[in-house]
Amino acid sequence: MKRKKIFGLLVLMAVMLSSVAQSSEVKQPLSDDERMEWWRDAGFGMFIHWGLYSIPAGEYKGQRVKGIAEWIMEKLDIPVAEYEKFAAQFNPVKFDADEWVAIAKNAGMKYIVITTKHHDGFCLWDSKVTDYDVIDASPFKRDILDELAEACRREGIKMCFYYSIVDWHHPQAQAPLYPNYNAGQKDKSVFNPEFPEYFENYLKPQIKELLTEYGDVGVVWFDGDWIPDYTTEMGKELYAFIRELQPNTIVNNRVDKGRQGMAGLNREGNFAGDFGTPEKEVPDTGFEGVDWESCITMNHTWGYKHFDHDWKSSEYLIEMLVEIVSKGGNLLLNVGPTGEGEIPQPSVERLEEMGAWLKVNGEAIYGAKASPYAKPDWGRYTAKDGVIYAHVYDWPEDGVLPIDGAIKAKRVSLLAEPKSKVSFDAKKGTIALPSKVGDSPVTVVKIEL
Ligand code: GLC
DSSP states (O other): OHHHHHHHHHHHHHHHHHHHHHHHHHHSOOOHHHHHHHHHHHOEEEEEOOSGGGTTTTEETTEEOSSOGGGHHHHTTOOHHHHTTHHHHOOOTTOOHHHHHHHHHHTTOOEEEEEEEOTTOOBSSOOTTOSOBTTTTSSOOOOHHHHHHHHHHHHTOEEEEEEESOOSSSTTTSOTTTTSHHHHHHOTTOOOTTHHHHIIIIIHHHHHHHHHSSSOOSEEEEEOTTSTTSOHHHHHHHHHHHHHHSTTOEEBGGGSSOBOGGGOOBOSSOOOOSBBOOBSOOOSSOOTTOOBEEEEOSSSOSSOOTTOOOOOOHHHHHHHHHHHHHTTOEEEEEEOOOTTSOOOHHHHHHHHHHHHHHHHHGGGTTTOEEOSSOOOTTEEEEEETTEEEEEESSOOTTSEEEOOTTOOOSEEEESSOTTSOOEEETTTTEEEOOSOOSSOSSEEEEEEO
16 A cells, blocks of 8 residues: 555656656757757648638639739728628638648648738637637637647647738728728838837737747748838847747748848848748758748649639649758748638648658658759759768669769668669769659659768
8 A cells, every 4th residue: 555655656756757857848948059950850841821811712702813812802902891701701610620730741741830810810819809810700719729739739740820910900000001001011101100009019919829828839930021110120029029938939030121022031131030931932042051941832822712723733842842952941832721621632632742752752851951062963962961862853764873073972772762773883973773763753862971
């Protein structure tokens, strides 16, 4: 009896100690390199654009939006009072957080960035500072972020939050010329004197909710940095505010005012933010010592658009992932779920194919870095300590793959078929390959040095 009690006590103490160790591990601020490590190794994440705009899906009263569908409110000048009505229709009964996370995980993605609030202002969580959210304004009444964060935790995927600084719904955040918001932006003399109040009493409390009520947040991904009302001082304050709430959270560069347009990297100067955000493009080269992530759509829109069927091929997307990693960046690939809560089937198919490729070749992507060698004609290189991965897009017809003269290979093999015969000719600096294996768009030769 006594023994049992002591044993029980010991077990309890061990459990308590380990949970103390765990929580202090999480709370300890890391160095910048340690903090960025999981993200740099991840290489591949899922962007989710989902909100009220998913309901009109690019078309309102017979008018079709040109370009990106999540801008429908602004592009078609829909008045706030009209647009708000979509909230009463937001009832995505097919939404299943486990399914979304499974789709991402199966694709080989390591993190998910979801639009908690896009420019239209509607919030996917139960915000205390507004009723314009899924719990108070929609019949759905389920906290989307809560369900997703739980599902991510179960599956070891990092939960990350996109948040728009721009807000077309909040009365204090609108430029005076709304709905011609873009006109307001272009004329720098038009500014909104109430914006600082929105920043202090709405934006910051919302960021606090996001960082205190959903567990560990991997990345806060800001957007809408371009409006003149938002200042670099606000950006720096916001960055510090987030790091105080969760010291190890990563924040993109759109938190401040340094971003140079769609190219996404910061201009010279002192700006807050941990990584650059090229949008819908891949830079020509990597950047020594600079972290960056290209966000890319699979068709032409971020938010769901029922008439955009122009999808990039899986092959193109796999090659793009390789290209990005070979330049030291990450790929944040977008899906735009429907108003009912489903990720469109063409997206699911492409993600499955990327996942199948990564299951075989992930070693050459996760934790891999840019290689020091010039881009070869037949594809790309990625690198790890003591290993170069040759990603062959164009299989040589004669089976002879010329590699960079500086590469001295000790052992060469194919990731897809480790047993097939591959050999290195040191004199010629070439690799002899078998005839093309399988129909994979990119075949990886592992070169151990
Ligand atoms: C742009 C668009 C926005 C989209 C974002 C993704 O800033 O305004 O709609 O969410 O790009 O990077």
